[in-house]
Amino acid sequence: MKFTKMQGIGNDYVYVNCFQEHIENPSEVSRRISDRHFGIGSDGLILIKSSEKADFEMEMYNADGSQGAMCGNGMRCVGKYVYDYGLTDKTRISVDTKSGIKYLDLTVENKKVKQVRVNMGEPVLETKAIPMIYDGEKVISQPFNVGQDIYEITAVSMGNPHAVVYVDNVKSLPLEEIGPKFEKHTAFPESVNTEFVRVIDRRTVEMRVWERGSGETLACGTGACAVAVASVLNGYTEDEVTVRLLGGDLKIFWDRAENFVYMTGPAEVVFEGEIEI
Numbered sequence: 001m002k003f004t005k006m007q008g009i010g011n012d013y014v015y016v017n018c019f020q021e022h023i024e025n026p027s028e029v030s031r032r033i034s035d036r037h038f039g040i041g042s043d044g045l046i047l048i049k050s051s052e053k054a055d056f057e058m059e060m061y062n063a064d065g066s067q068g069a070m071c072g073n074g075m076r077c078v079g080k081y082v083y084d085y086g087l088t089d090k091t092r093i094s095v096d097t098k099s100g101i102k103y104l105d106l107t108v109e110n111k112k113v114k115q116v117r118v119n120m121g122e123p124v125l126e127t128k129a130i131p132m133i134y135d136g137e138k139v140i141s142q143p144f145n146v147g148q149d150i151y152e153i154t155a156v157s158m159g160n161p162h163a164v165v166y167v168d169n170v171k172s173l174p175l176e177e178i179g180p181k182f183e184k185h186t187a188f189p190e191s192v193n194t195e196f197v198r199v200i201d202r203r204t205v206e207m208r209v210w211e212r213g214s215g216e217t218l219a220c221g222t223g224a225c226a227v228a229v230a231s232v233l234n235g236y237t238e239d240e241v242t243v244r245l246l247g248g249d250l251k252i253f254w255d256r257a258e259n260f261v262y263m264t265g266p267a268e269v270v271f272e273g274e275i276e277i
């Protein structure tokens, strides 16, 4: 199987061009190749496929083999791949996903994509659509027992579920310990991606993320969007926020008039390779 290793601010996936390759069992392949010692090493697998409804389709799998519905950092890398590798010469493209069609604007320098702006769609707050088991329509800074502690959660879906928690210090968080407790929490029947956020000022936040199916990653694009929406809803920031993640920064803008969330950031190729699967 030929692959391209790419990363979006450190959120790294193995990309397979399914116009050329056919993957029988993507969940198993994702588990195998994601291992950072016995495989290629990645946060998961992303398949670039043809689509009847859009220019392309993105199919995404986490490192544990579970299929995700949407991947923001991955979407930027898909935009870079299809342009740089000659699958399209358009700089405005559409990519279908399990959470609907997303629209991308590609910024090209010297015939290569340097930056991508993605319309990530509408944030979803209704608990049944997150999905989240809760006796109420929305969860905005509501207290929940997680393990032995109480955390205030704001729940947002960007096509995948997110629990946003505000803390005073993200660096000292025992993420390995508390992350799995959120991931397995019974309030989230389809599990959840959890973001721990410190507000720096009205235009800047910093965060770490424990991802459903992948553990801590250096960045999460959909998570950064969920954090921006939660920060506006809680009155902490303006509608345009710089989200500082371990792997780099993302610019997020929640256009309240359109109710679309825009994410802008880089995408890079790390290396190309071939592996027996």
Ligand SMILES: N[C@H](CCC[C@H](N)C(=O)O)C(=O)O
Residues within 6 Å of the ligand: 011, 062, 067, 068, 069, 070, 071, 072, 073, 074, 160, 161, 193, 211, 212, 213, 214, 217, 219, 220, 221, 222, 223
């Ligand atoms: N890292 C991705 C999110 C992956 C979400 C996945 N962990 C799931 O929802 O199952 C991003 O940049 O948006």
